Amino acid sequence: MTELLKPIACEELMTLYSMLEQITIPIKNSTNSRGDFGKHRSMTLGVTRGRFNGIIGLSHYSKKYPHIYEEVMRIGKLIGINFDSIHINKNVTCPPHLDSKNVGNSVLVSFGDYTGCNIVVDDIVHDAFCQPIKFNGSKLIHWNTKDLIGTKYSLVYFSTNLIDQFIDKEYY
Numbered sequence: 001m002t003e004l005l006k007p008i009a010c011e012e013l014m015t016l017y018s019m020l021e022q023i024t025i026p027i028k029n030s031t032n033s034r035g036d037f038g039k040h041r042s043m044t045l046g047v048t049r050g051r052f053n054g055i056i057g058l059s060h061y062s063k064k065y066p067h068i069y070e071e072v073m074r075i076g077k078l079i080g081i082n083f084d085s086i087h088i089n090k091n092v093t094c095p096p097h098l099d100s101k102n103v104g105n106s107v108l109v110s111f112g113d114y115t116g117c118n119i120v121v122d123d124i125v126h127d128a129f130c131q132p133i134k135f136n137g138s139k140l141i142h143w144n145t146k147d148l149i150g151t152k153y154s155l156v157y158f159s160t161n162l163i164d165q166f167i168d169k170e171y172y
Contacts, residue, residue, distance in 0.1 A: 012078060013111040016153075017112060028041070049162055075155065082104075083159055084161075094144050099158065106159075114149060118144065120143050121142045
């Protein structure tokens, strides 16, 4: 089931937009069980498990960009959801996929100077522009339409249950 949450005033996202425009979000290149995402710009903030060392803690990007981490945390609290991680996408058009490591519902919200690139969840098209959308990404296939024009950022708030294993919770 997909649920539209209370819309966010777009002005609430402008500070984050300005912050993100001042950094270079890393390029990822992935073809995996989640589909062919190809080259795209994304980073994860919040609690993660180190890809190579397996250590659970604040992500590299949370520490590198603490001002951005604080701002996405503020927005998540404004939305009023439970989460332990936040994925930031820039101009990403995802193929159909499931987020198999996510636990429970995720919330996606998009912002920027763009048109198109709507989110499709369970074959229903939604416009996430300043509109948080809650759905279980581990159970509902979702993707973006490929008609993006402009600059689009998406925030995906999700849980992995790693927070229970995170020792330094005071930093979260």
